[in-house]
Amino acid sequence: MLKTTLAGLAALIALLFATLAVAAEADAHYKIVTGPERGTYIQIGQDLSKWVAQPAGIDLEVMPSKGSAENVQRMRFEPGVKLALVQSDVYQAYVDMANSGNEEASTTIRPLRLIMPLYNEEIYFVVRNDSPMKSINEIKDKTISVGLIGSGTAQSATTLYRLMFGQAIPEQNAQHLSNEDALAALIVKKIDVAIIVAGQPAKLFTDMKPELLQQIRFLHVDPNAPETARARQTYFPATIHVSSYPDWLKEDVPTWTVKAFLVTYDYNLRDTVVNLKHFADSLCENFDNLQEHGHPKWKQVKLELPDLGKGWQYYQPVKERLKMCFAHRAAMSAAAATPEHAATPPKSNDRPCSDEARLLLLCGK
Secondary structure, X not given: OHHHHHHHHHHHHHXXXXXXXXXXXXXXXXXXXXXXXXXXXXXXXXXXXXXXXHHHOEEEEEEOOOOHHHHHHHHHHOOOEEEEEEEHHHHHHHHHHHHOOOHHHHHHHOOEEEEEEEEXXXXXXXXXXXXXXXXXXXXXXXXXXXXXXXXXHHHHHHXXXXXXXXXXXXXXXXXXXXXXXXXXXXXOOOOOEEEEXXXXXXXXXXXXXXXXXXXXXXXXOXXXXXXXXXXXXXXXXXXXXXXXXXXXXXXXXXXXXEXXXXXXXXXXXXXXXXXXXXXXXXXXXXXXXXXHHOOHHHHHOOOOOOOOOOOOOEOHHHHHHHHHHHHHHHHHHHHHHOOOOOOOXXXXXXXXXXXXXXXXXXXXX
16 A cells, blocks of 8 residues: 555656656747848748747747847847857858957857858849949949948948958948838939848848839849959859749849858756757757748758858757757658668957947947
8 A cells, every 4th residue: 555655656746747847848938039020030030939949848039130240249148049040251250350369259259159050141232223233343332231230231241342342331332221221222312232131032022012123123243253253252152033033033143142050159057958959859850841831941951060160169969969860860861762771760458449340249348
């Protein structure tokens, strides 16, 4: 009788602890910082929240932002932000500034870690339909909206301009407008060019009224221009496809692209590590749902962890889980393809604030 009672009590205690464990997992409330309301990043964040975080028992709040540089800052310093979407050129800019001795950049970027690369984002150079400009190398000395300070667009626009023309955009020619405001200013002839970074198809354009779309067009990369060869040092060729905007574009437009990464922090608290491991498992296990139901850009994402450049590191606990899951998926795919072969399961410094540091939100701290 006593043994039966003790056994029943033990079972009840075990059930209680199991219930508490489930409740604890369900109480993981995290945030992911993304991008503008009508950009691609926020849709990617929503997909991660629905198809990855929820199955992992994580309530992931999707937060809009100005873009990548702001996301790096919030990932590093804002409570509750556990994930961020960041452009590769913005991340590299922080690494470069840290390596050059900038203490703020070092404090910000050193503890950050990558979960995995995602997809390429297209860089749009938008002009009025009546503009005499045809190719990207013609934007020198024009009035340009380069994106909000703190956005990845601002980093890409200024870096590309410097690469192409060997100088910064003249201060009087640079406007820091949101994507929507930039297009509005372009149409009413307050600026000559709007530079926008977004994965295609971008809601910014698909949501525009047809009569407004007919007033704008994209500049293309001229493969023979010397400016193109210089831009290729950092950026990669891409194509804006007619299929992304079938009711507007008449032909594909060659342009540049920049890689998007999913970023986290080098956490070591047990609960956070466990939750992020569950997130990694869910990311791999639900990848097919992301590709089927998420933004079209998910179809460009590959389940792989390529080697990284100096100063870039993966988050080790997640890296280990992803590599195991990727290997398992590959083995399962191989087994399905060949069934006859069975698969085995910061401190502030006193130096002047440079334009680059200002774009990365490293000033005034």
